Amino acid sequence: MTDVIVVDEVTRTRTPDGVRYECRVSGLGPSHPLRFDVIAASHTPARSDDWVLLSLLMPAMQTGRDLRIDGRISPLFLYAARTDLQFALRRYDPSLSLVRIDADLCLDPAPPRNGVRIGTGFSAGIDSFAAIGSFRAAGLVPALAVTDVFTFNVGAMGGGRGANVMRAFRLMVARLDEFAALTGRTAHAVDSNLQLFYTPLRNLDFVRTHTMRNMAAASLFQAEIDHYLYASAYSYDEITIDSAATMANFDPILLPLIAPEGMRFHSANAGMNRIEKTRVVARDEIAHRMLDVCVAPAARRAEAISQRRNCSRCWKCYRTMVTLDALGELGSFARVFDVDHYHERTADILAAVKKKGTKGSVPDRAAHDCYVLAKSAAAAGLSVVQAVGGPGGGPDRPALND
Ligand SMILES: [Zn+2]
Incomplete structure (x- = not known):
């Protein structure tokens, strides 16, 4: 096999649902084209081909093959991809190799736009609802508001393109559309076969690569979205590169390096821990009926x-x-959780969370400790807010504005 990955025939084509981005990839296993389909009522195509480099940089480094792209890349991103980004990725995974990247620069000026558009992914999880609610929690609405919401099929629902994966994606798009309609936001979805380029390669499973994959899809909106909020999974307390178990552990370092020209990527709520995010979400009435945190297998997820x-x-x-x-908020979520089951099995469920925390899960340990603190405070006549922190309270954290 060649020691160079060659990408050519980079195209964008209007489809009945939006725009198809496609390229031919030689020298990297799959013989079919790499494809991203934007599904949106309207879509202004990206000027640069950053999605190609974002998609294929890690596979190139994993196989040690140089990358030759017959396409145009944003100057700062190409600079980072040839220097700091590769150094950071090698700190994260020392088995990756430094590779040469050959591509042209995209120097097209950005056309003027009316107003600031801010986008974020919508998975209906805690991180997602917290990202959407973060400006309101800080008292900055309407000066800052999330205007656009996204769902990307780049591997989160499974490594292949089987029936369960595609069904889960269609249901996520339907839920995205429903959420957008309820909240007056614009919905966009991207379907891709990118996972087929990652699945055969060692050490490139989804949790190890998700930021690069998702931002490949986000970069397609370079001509429309000014800021993309990538929901953080970890707080600054847990940021690390060297021993990172997942790519999310260094999102705040990675995201500024990989944004296309004219667009900024942010690690949303990287300063908050999961308890604080959950408190932001608990105030969201739409979350009361749409929150989805479940990690059951694909078939049950679809259900x-x-x-x-x-x-x-x-x-x-x-x-x-x-x-x-x-937090005293479980009752508000009775539509999305089996609260009766929870109350019948509270001791067992708490023990399971404690066990996961003992094994090293920081969020599980925090959830368990929060519960113990809140219940002992309640027994002493203190409020939940006084016990676990919040507006006007909290031992370690600054107060959030209401
Ligand atoms: Zn579940």
Whole structure:
């Protein structure tokens, strides 16, 4: 096999649903083109081909093959991809190799736009709802507001393109459309076969690569979106590169390096821990009926998405229910969780969360500790806010504005 990955025939074509971005990839396993389909009522195509480099940089570094792209890349991103970005990725995964990148520069000026558009992914999870609610929580609406919401099929729903994965994606798009309609935002979806280029390669599973994959899709909106909020999974306390278990552990370092010209990528709420995010989400009435944190397998996920119900039996459902209970908010989420099951099995569920925390999960340990603190405070006659922090309270954290 050649030691160079060659990308050519980079095209963008109007389709009945939006725009198809496509390129031919030689020297990297799959013989079919790499494809991203934007599904949106209207779409202004990206000027640069940054999506190609974002998609293929890690596979190139993993296989040690240089990357030759017959396309145009944003200058700062190409600079980073030839220097700091590769150094950061090698700190993260020392098995990656430094590679040469050959591509042209995209120097087209950005056309003027009316107003600031801010986008974020919508998965209906805690991080997602917290990203959408963060400006309101800081008292900055309407000066800053999320105007656009996105769903990307780049591997989060499974490594292939099987029936369960595609069904889960369609249901997520339907839920995205419903959320956008309810909140007056604009919805965009992207379907891609990118996962087929990652699945055969060692060490490139989704949690190890998700930021590069998702931002490849986000970069297609370079001509429309000014700021893209990528929901953080970890707070600054947990940021690390060297021993990072997941790519999310260094999103705040990575995101500024990979944004296309004219667009900024932000790690949304990277200063908040999961308890604080959950408190922001607990105030959101739409989250009361759409929150989806479940990590059940794809077939059951599809069922859960269509029913708007979490399984209430997986580790992530457990952690979220315990946190909401500690905050005194679980009752508001009775439509999406089996609250009766929770109350019948509280001791067992709490023990499961504690065990996961003991094994090293920081968010599970925090959820357990929050619960214990809240319940002991309640027994002493203190409010939940006084016990676990919040507006006007909290031992370690600055107060959030209401
Ligand atoms: Zn679940």
